[in-house]
Amino acid sequence: MGCDGNRSMVRDRLGIGTEGLGDLVQSMSITLRCDIRDALRGRPLSFAWVRQAGINAFLSWSTDLTSVVLSIEYDPMDADDAVRFTPENCRSLAASCLGMPPDRIEVVDIHPWCLSSWYADSFRKGRVFLAGDAIHSTPPLGGFGANTGIHDVHNLVFKLVSVIKHNAPDSLLDLYEVERGPVVRLAVAQATARLAQRSDVQLPLEALQPVLDEETISMGYRYPILPDAWNVPNPIAVPPRDLHAEPGTRAPHVWLKRGGMRLSSLDLFGDGLVLLAGKDAADWCREAEASCSTRGVPMSCHVVGRDVEDPDAVFLAAYGISASGVVLVRADGFVLWKAVRTEAFRGADFLAALIDSREVRSE
Numbered sequence: 001m002g003c004d005g006n007r008s009m010v011r012d013r014l015g016i017g018t019e020g021l022g023d024l025v026q027s028m029s030i031t032l033r034c035d036i037r038d039a040l041r042g043r044p045l046s047f048a049w050v051r052q053a054g055i056n057a058f059l060s061w062s063t064d065l066t067s068v069v070l071s072i073e074y075d076p077m078d079a080d081d082a083v084r085f086t087p088e089n090c091r092s093l094a095a096s097c098l099g100m101p102p103d104r105i106e107v108v109d110i111h112p113w114c115l116s117s118w119y120a121d122s123f124r125k126g127r128v129f130l131a132g133d134a135i136h137s138t139p140p141l142g143g144f145g146a147n148t149g150i151h152d153v154h155n156l157v158f159k160l161v162s163v164i165k166h167n168a169p170d171s172l173l174d175l176y177e178v179e180r181g182p183v184v185r186l187a188v189a190q191a192t193a194r195l196a197q198r199s200d201v202q203l204p205l206e207a208l209q210p211v212l213d214e215e216t217i218s219m220g221y222r223y224p225i226l227p228d229a230w231n232v233p234n235p236i237a238v239p240p241r242d243l244h245a246e247p248g249t250r251a252p253h254v255w256l257k258r259g260g261m262r263l264s265s266l267d268l269f270g271d272g273l274v275l276l277a278g279k280d281a282a283d284w285c286r287e288a289e290a291s292c293s294t295r296g297v298p299m300s301c302h303v304v305g306r307d308v309e310d311p312d313a314v315f316l317a318a319y320g321i322s323a324s325g326v327v328l329v330r331a332d333g334f335v336l337w338k339a340v341r342t343e344a345f346r347g348a349d350f351l352a353a354l355i356d357s358r359e360v361r362s363e
């Protein structure tokens with residue numbers, strides 16, 4: 001796995017290119033140690049833009065308000081700019097941006113950084129997979145960079161474990177890019193749209209798309225699920241509160257209880273397939289479990305109201321099923337298949353969903 005950042009040597013060596021707007025703004029990132037409580041005067045801010053004569057800068061800081069990163073736009077081709085960032089000059093620049101005396105500021109690090117907007121044109125070559133900034137670079141607005149990278153790895157590792165540990169066919173790994181591609185492109189486009197909205201960086205018209213809220217982008221996206229995996233869901237993302245365990249979306253969190261202990265529905269996922277069911281689907285589940293066990297497919301089943309309690313009676317509504325309904329969830333917590341209600345167990349339908357998922361051998 002190549003997770004070596006946006007200048008990924010692994011990506012370059014594989015000959016994988018990038019698409020998108022590319023490098024947009026060259027910045028110098030200056031890390032400072034200083035107490036900025038006085039400068040903030042109690043205002044609950046998490047970052048700030050600074051506009052002064054000759055200075056176009058972005059300031060962000062740690063939650064304890066003692067560490068600050070000052071990113072200043074500069075032109076590496078301009079000889080004056082190139083010599084501007086000595087430690088002493090950086091201290092003066094920081095003092096001017098923060099409105100603080102220089103002697104209360106310590107310069108810890110100075111390094112160039114480029115604000116860019118692109119995604120890789122492929123996430124894999126042969127046995128090598130790329131993830132994180134190696135396949136996407138989002139402008140730092142919206143907080144999507146690290147989140148998107150963590151989601152890439154979450155998706156990829158669940159597939160690798162399915163193939164290596166649970167004998168899923170290698171073709172499951174082809175779905176990494178199929179699933180993550182649209183989500184990555186959405187995150188890059190949305191961070192870029194925020195940049196277009198909040199800065200004076202000149203961007204092409206296509207960058208001016210409507211801005212979706214952060215929760216929708218980070219938690220409300222939908223993976224295309226087989227057999228329609230090559231059709232990108234439309235819309236790709238919706239507010240998570242509008243999701244009720246539709247296939248391809250995150251299985252919702254609800255508080256449950258087991259053995260007197262509170263647990264989240266999400267704590268039930270993570271190792272193989274999980275079948276969550278309403279209490280009237282208990283017989284159906286027994287058949288499904290037997291069917292999986294005959295075929296050597298690892299699956300655990302939780303009947304809500306029998307194996308786990310639903311103290312607030314919220315499970316059925318949150319998962320959008322009736323008391324006889326079932327929801328099949330992958331190890332990464334995404335819904336693979338759901339039946340709003342079940343009648344007699346029809347093994348063929350259930351197994352078709354499993355085999356379609358390519359998570360099991362179809363021998």
Ligand SMILES: Cc1cc2nc3c(=O)[nH]c(=O)nc-3n(C[C@H](O)[C@H](O)[C@H](O)COP(=O)(O)OP(=O)(O)OC[C@H]3O[C@@H](n4cnc5c(N)ncnc54)[C@H](O)[C@@H]3O)c2cc1C
Nearest residue numbers: 003004005006009131132133134140143144145146147149
């Ligand atoms: C100013 C700024 C603000 C940001 N704010 C946010 C935010 O609020 N929320 C958010 O989600 N994201 C934010 N990000 C983005 C976030 O920092 C990145 O998306 C994230 O760090 C990417 O993680 P990564 O592991 O893919 O790559 P990196 O963090 O770049 O890590 C790659 C690692 O690989 C190592 N490496 C590279 N080449 C080699 C090699 N040849 N051999 C061995 N090791 C190698 C590097 O040393 C590095 O440790 C921000 C970024 C910036 C610049």
